[in-house]
Amino acid sequence: MAQFPDEDSDGSFERQEDAFRRVVGKEDDLPAIPGRYHLYVSLACPWAHRTLITRSLLGLQDVIGVSIADPVRDERGWAFREGPGHGPDEAEGFRFLAEAYLASDPSFDGRVTVPVLWDRLSKKIVNNSEDDICRMFQDAFAAPEAPNLFPAHLAAEQAALSQFLYEKVNNGVYQAGFATKQTTYEKAVLELFAALDELEARLTGSRYLLGEQPVESDWRLFCTLLRFNAVYHGHFKCNLRRIIDYPALHRLLVDLHGLPGIAETVNLDHIKRHYYVTHDDINPTRIVPVGPARIF
Template sequence: MTQGQFPEENGEDGEFERQEDSFREIIQDRAESGRYHLYVSLACPWAHRTLITRKWLGLEDSVSVGIVDPVRDERGWAFRPGNGHGPDELNGFQFLSEAYRASNPAFHGRVTVPVLWDKQERRIVNNSEDDICLMFQKAFAASDAPDLFPGDVEEDQAELSKFLYDHVNNGVYRAGFATRQPAYERAVKKLFAALDTLDDRLTSRRYLFGDRITESDWRLFCTLIRFDAVYHGHFKCNLRRIIDYPNLDGYLRDLYQQPGIADTVNLDHIKRHYYITHDDINPTGIVPLGPILDFNAPHGRESR
């Protein structure tokens, strides 16, 4: 029986249990423009959500970005010159683990993205995508920026976002990183039941909360955009594809076609990361050529 991609995060029953984020400081006051740096992987859905939030809220001039190489080996996320990423020009780090050790020399967990770095104090402020997205809205964004966390649906949005994390965002990982058949099957059934529910929800509304885009939509988008290219085959989430869902399929294209969002999507990084990095799942490291996906096709969601 394989130990799995992350043995320390798999229980005896074979279920994947993701580690907790270690840096959870919240910026309460107005953030100083130019002080913070966002380290991301274009392959990672959690980091992708912070990158989208940064763009959607108009923070590109106030929060700089560093991009790691999509291929992660036993040394963790690395900074290498390449297409769509490059060396760490801010700190000269070779590996993101150096940022973790600089912030906490006693850190021994798995190094993850995203990371919000304080240039002034030279330390990690936060490595939780949930916290970072909310801080971007509350402490960084201008008062006239789009509101991704509208107050009139605050409780409903929090409940839906938890549902999305448990069943979909982390659900694909629970399936892909499961090391026993029953754990895998439980995760897949739970995932597709959730996708069925979400497809039904989107029958009569354009976005998850009607005619406005919220952070919950971007939370779902970051899984959907990877689904047919990676999760369907690599993680064995293959009961259906997103393209098989009448509403989720158009909804995905609708979000992709929003201004600036396509610039945050890099399918080359996504596919190379999963198929090369997860050598326990794909030991040959072969990256598939397909599938052919057209996210620019008409979505027909305007009338919802």
Template sequence: MAEFPEETKDGEFERQEDAFRMMVGKEGGPLAVDGRYHLYVSLACPWAHRTLIVRSLLGLQDSIGISIADPVRDERGWAFREGHGHHPDEAEGFHFLGEAYLRSDPRFRGRYTVPVLWDRQEKCIVNNSEDDICRMFQESFAGPGARDLFPLHLAEEQAEISDYLYEKVNNGVYRAGFATTQAAYEEAVRDLFVALDEMAVRLERSTFLLGEHLVESDLRLFCTLIRFDMVYHGHFKCNLRRVVDCPPLLRFMRDVYLQPGVAATVNFDHIKRHYYGTHRELNPSGIIPLGPAAVFEKPGCGERDAGSR
């Protein structure tokens, strides 16, 4: 997630490329060893959230520790503090995520983004790409019998829909929210809702995007939908429709949320405090809205601490 929004000369939002792309358990990469790696996340960030869900679905909580950043970020970047469902960094004692980046590469001059997979043995960042981290959790860390979030027979279709979701939905809300021209904003919003309508049509035919079994592509859509009515609809001006008004998307969002281990990774308080409290160029007052209420069965669901180790 961006520390500061980037834009092109046409007023469009453009995301920074990931800088660290080493693959654990692959040729030339470090070995996959329980306890050696640590995941730095923000519960507010949809990109980091996906890695946290994959870690939970694959049962890797005891293999890979986590540190949760304070949701309110300032010019110093993501910070580790105590309180409100997050904790000091117990792996390296970092006060700011930037310390991990600069320890890994003192010449690094980009933004300090989450997620980060940290090597506790070599004291460096292994990878800061959520796509790579999810794939490594499946292929290098998951044990026999773990659910398969990247089934081989769906590989081509899954790659295609994942790329589409990234461009039009996951990054689409940011392209709308951080656009600085009317044309760039309108293009992003139209693309976003065309894509959401296409996903709704798919979900009228099957439980998940690619059939009756949940795969990693579903988590890409879920991590945007779970934030949509609460943040993107108003804060990012993606307000043509709400998820709650689209039965297929709402049903899908609930089905993913109720998968064992997923609800505990969702923290609506962190989500709202980050977006409304950090993006002062969009919300100068910093006021955090009280609503909307979550649309799940149990009041308060998702407010639990995802940081249990």
């Protein structure tokens, strides 16, 4: 199956809808029991990375297990094999994440994506939406003293901001990178940088997006900023400016990366090898750049 098979006639990239959307702690047969659920991620994927960051921030390392996929995908999809920064799946012994999808729905014929929250009791996928998984980690598993990434008094503002970040930045880089027509690409790039300009202005007067404490929206932005100079600037042709050219956005990137438990979730080797090797329609030589010399 192609990496991203769905394209409109105008050359726009369309992201696949998440297929599994059950919620731990809100359904009777899915109680929040430590050790029952397992997280499957790629360190390269920004969507999966956000769930791994949330797991770390909320102190759930001993509550939710994790398996890390090989960053290089082939036609068989995400694989679990020995390598630098990743290894075999010790939870279920899957060789490929596709096995989890087919065990959960034998008729599934979509693209196998990360992250995945797996139920070790029922042997089925609970959820493959990063938004849902992050919220479940907070609502169902986090201790009362854990950071609150979804403060109630900011709920409406945060929801609107997170939607803006998804449409214009998180998915915006993909809209540019996977566009197949010049006009579609140019429109996506201009919208992306208009959004980055707006976020730069917002952060000039605030340490974080919604005040003096980081919330989940900040981590949405972080996962794109982290990959920007190394991947999106060149590989996805998002090259009007670099993040280092935005003082406030760069400050946010450095600030968030320096918080406890975050650096351990970052693997630039996985990030670069995934994008430059896997996306051979964009980079047919599969040469992985040595740089950039500076990310932070």
